[in-house]
Amino acid sequence: METTTRPDAAGIAAHVEAIPELAARLGGVRAQWDVREIGDGNVNYVFSVHGPDGALCVKQAPPFVRVAGSSWPLTPERARYEHRAMREHHRLAPDHVPAALHYDPDRHLQVVEHLDGHVVLRHALVDGRLPADAGRHLGAYLALTLFHTSDLALPAARKRPLVAEFEGNVEMCSIMEDMIFTEVYHPFHRNQWTRPQLDADVERLRADTDLLVAVARLKDLYLTSRQALLHGDLHTGSVMVSERATHVIDQEFACFGPMGFDVGSLFAHLLIAYFARDVPGVEAETPFQTRLLETVEAVWDEFAARFTDLWRSSPTGDSYPAAVLPPAVLDRERTVYLDRVFRDSTGFCGAEVIRRVIGFARPVDFTGIGDADRRATCERRALRLARELLVHDQRTAADVVAAARRARLPHGAAG
């Protein structure tokens, strides 16, 4: 049964009531439950359900994009992959991924742990707030989920069936393939940017063959690599934060792909926040902007350190067999491996920044800037960094931070 009608609070409560484990989590009886629609995403219906003893989050996927209605169909099967990836990632990083409690394949409906006192990281950033540990938490999340679903941890006999399962998420992957790597580089009806201010920038970018080649190679990598189970859409709107905790949600684009895709996407949105937080008339970087750049470094440093530790302590996969490689050699190779992940990450970061400036899904960090000239200045700086990341290899997170700072200079070094 496909649900094409809008779910209501009563229907959500009835569904929860029918599942004893869920009802028990809420406590009391249905009449005592407070059901509210909380979804601010564009795609799904999301409700919170509070009872005397606890709370749940219920998410239902209609067979279309919520904000567009039936004019933009979208497979409701996305809920299956989201649930599956969330379960897998929660098992691997329980502190940073909510527990997936229930999935109803007929209604494309999931129930997950409710995150009390959390807000969407993107909203926090727009408000100038950034919990102190968020970067470190996200680095740990990336290390735990990516390492443990890679051939470094999973024997092929366990990884191949998991790869097979996620190959089914074709429609959602196809959205990424198109939106990130193709649509923005030629005329396409959903593209939008700050016009006319960025018209010349967009034209220049589409004629920039070095950049086009770099993006094409990244698309090929996304299409051919099955390195680890990705979140698949790790922007700051997929991250929920409180002062002390960080949780990643919205795994509906999950698939096996190159690790750098997730790392780079997170970099991109922290850097978008960095460029969006310029203060009119003030050229100096604000302390909050400095913290955003420090967070980029914190994400990478924590990721690299945790990933290396995990590889040392749990080399349970089939790749880089410890039976054959001497420990010192393996240690050097870990650095080489992470250097490659870093290079992929900065490339994917560049591609993500560009599609968020001139594509369909522009983030509120930028669109919330009312003055178009001011917005265009921020966005142009972001594009400048993106080109630098795509066309020139960066070796370290400090190099990326330095490139971001150069891109803000009135006569930026790049592009």
Added chain:
Amino acid sequence: METTTRPDAAGIAAHVEAIPELAARLGGVRAQWDVREIGDGNVNYVFSVHGPDGALCVKQAPPFVRVAGSSWPLTPERARYEHRAMREHHRLAPDHVPAALHYDPDRHLQVVEHLDGHVVLRHALVDGRLPADAGRHLGAYLALTLFHTSDLALPAARKRPLVAEFEGNVEMCSIMEDMIFTEVYHPFHRNQWTRPQLDADVERLRADTDLLVAVARLKDLYLTSRQALLHGDLHTGSVMVSERATHVIDQEFACFGPMGFDVGSLFAHLLIAYFARDVPGVEAETPFQTRLLETVEAVWDEFAARFTDLWRSSPTGDSYPAAVLPPAVLDRERTVYLDRVFRDSTGFCGAEVIRRVIGFARPVDFTGIGDADRRATCERRALRLARELLVHDQRTAADVVAAARRARLPHGAAG
């Protein structure tokens, strides 16, 4: 139903008789059919069936390795993947892959087109025969099968389900992962080599950290890349030749992986034949050896030319979108793409040569050399080339040929 008993001629004939399309191909009646066991492989039972009007080849996979019996279990499901890959590759390269006519999932039994007048390429090479067009045919086969199953030709919506299907061939892939990239690099009970002549060579190779790292990176590539649907075991024993035709069989190791794995494996076995054909007391390369090296070049040249043509004429996949990349840029990028496939190929070639000298499955090219000292000399030269290919990038097929010649010199440049 699992067949653990040895199939006999009467059973094979009865099975064929029960399938009208197959019986019709043979013509006449069952009593007129001539059924013979022809399998010289170590793994399966293979029969030819000749009737008045035509012939068939019947292959049955027991749940173990034929030569080892029940002491070495092996999934009979391999027949399913062989049939599936053969069907796919026959559709793409009908001149070079026999037609897959029938598959019985209960008996793990396949029926394929009978290749009249063909012999196994390895046997022909050992006898000093090499059909003039074999190299060109194999280059074309590789281009057709690899291009058309890659993201350059297949839209992701069609490729991902095919990838998912072949992820199931876990057990056969795992044999390759172990045999090629791991087992030979440490003590393992199935390893064997020409002893004591090569003892020191084996010891040196296992302590050669540059080589170990190169092999580990190739294993990671085999585990993580889903570039194209591979044959998966493309040695000269999987190739049937007549004077005018070339056909590739035995797809039971088929999986999605890096294109260079197939290309490199074929290179390896042509080069093994090259080193094995040394004439005692004669240091000069024989004309047949020269032809073997020319065949390596012919395989690559035909592969690269056909692959490029296919990419120009049928860019129907999602990778390297022509809507975005100007033709001149795309043309340059085709060269870069093929350079990368070539680099992967020479690496996999090196790994394949090594495991065929010091691993479990040594080829008759070498094992047929009765004099152990002479054999060891040939094998040592092969190992020397293998190291060169693994540790130093080769740019062209001519470079590989030159390296092979250097490896035959009394004081070879490498290793």
